[in-house]
Amino acid sequence: AQKITQTQPGMFVQEKEAVTLDCTYDTSDPSYGLFWYKQPSSGEMIFLIYQGSYDQQNATEGRYSLNFQKARKSANLVISASQLGDSAMYFCAMREGLVSYGKLTFGQGTILTVHP
Amino acid sequence: GAVVSQHPSRVICKSGTSVKIECRSLDFQATTMFWYRQFPKQSLMLMATSNEGSKATYEQGVEKDKFLINHASLTLSTLTVTSAHPEDSSFYICSAWDRGGEKLFFGSGTQLSVL
Numbered sequence: 700a701q702k703i704t705q706t707q708p709g710m711f712v713q714e715k716e717a718v719t720l721d722c723t724y725d726t727s728d729p730s731y732g733l734f735w736y737k738q739p740s741s742g743e744m745i746f747l748i749y750q751g752s753y754d755q756q757n758a759t760e761g762r763y764s765l766n767f768q769k770a771r772k773s774a775n776l777v778i779s780a781s782q783l784g785d786s787a788m789y790f791c792a793m794r795e796g797l798v799s800y801g802k803l804t805f806g807q808g809t810i811l812t813v814h815p
Numbered sequence: 816g817a818v819v820s821q822h823p824s825r826v827i828c829k830s831g832t833s834v835k836i837e838c839r840s841l842d843f844q845a846t847t848m849f850w851y852r853q854f855p856k857q858s859l860m861l862m863a864t865s866n867e868g869s870k871a872t873y874e875q876g877v878e879k880d881k882f883l884i885n886h887a888s889l890t891l892s893t894l895t896v897t898s899a900h901p902e903d904s905s906f907y908i909c910s911a912w913d914r915g916g917e918k919l920f921f922g923s924g925t926q927l928s929v930l
Contacts, residue, residue: 734919742906744859744921790858799916800847805859 702726703793705806712781713814719766720776720809722791732794733774734803735765739787747789750774781813818842819911821922828899829930836894836925838909844889845911849919850882853906862907865892899929 704723712718724733735747750758750765758765766775778785791806818841828834838848846867851859863884864872871884881903883895896903908924 732917736921742908742924742926744908744910744924746918746920749917788856800912802849802861802864803910803919804861807858808856810856 702795702804703791703806705791705809707809708807709810709812711812711814712778714783715780717777717779718781718811720778720789720791720811722774722776722806724772724774724791724793726772726793726795728795730796733765733767734792734794735763735774735776736790736792736805737785737787738790738808744790748776778811783813783815786811786813819845819909819920819922821909821925823925824923825926825928827928827930830900831898834896834899834927836896836907836909836927838892838894838911838922840890840911840920843911843914845892846889848886848892848909848911850884850892850894851908851910853908853924855906859908862894865909867892896927899927901929903927904929 702725731752733750737745748758748760748763748765750767757767762779764777788808788810790808792803794801794803820839820841822837848865850862852862853859861874862877865884865886867886867889873879886892906924906926909922910919
């Protein structure tokens with residue numbers, strides 16, 4: 700069963716606009732962590748934001764915020780004031796359990812294109 | 816911040832040869848490292864978990880004799896693709912957690928092309 704689902708293969712946004720990238724997850728473990736990574740065409744994986752399952756507030760990092768809806772098992776990434784440099788592939792990922800150094804399972808990814 | 820260095824960034828080899836990819840944690844010790852494989856415009860698929868001083872843990876369907884992993888020190892893990900074939904051509908990327916276990920840092924990846 701797919702544990703992390705990103706249903707948007709591609710998204711387009713106008714420069715300076717906000718965009719939401721969807722992510723849903725499936726786990727029976729009450730302890731888990733949710734991550735978002737950006738992968739530009741160069742291939743490097745850039746960490747964007749982290750949300751723990753017990754965190755009460757939505758995580759924010761600069762222009763990135765994570766809309767965490769635990770009951771819906773969703774962890775959408777919101778990018779505000781999009782820039783041309785935001786064009787990349789974005790991955791949602793989950794780490795299950797209390798082990799801080801456990802493996803990450805990635806979603807299928809969403810290719811974001813920012814238009815000028 | 817934590818940095819993971821991966822070499823080489825690109826390698827082209829003939830079918831039947833072996834290729835070694837190195838992954839180093841530069842300013843922290845990593846008892847565990849992860850090796851992922853990625854095809855163009857697809858997700859990262861975990862191949863194996865590399866454990867310092869012990870055998871790697873391979874994911875289901877990954878041939879351990881084909882993809883040899885060695886984690887001889889707290890800062891170095893290597894992936895050797897043995898007797899590479901064209902179907903092994905892919906982007907391979909390693910990763911390691913920072914000390915706090917909140918950020919998984921990735922190497923820059925290795926694009927392997929087998930002719």
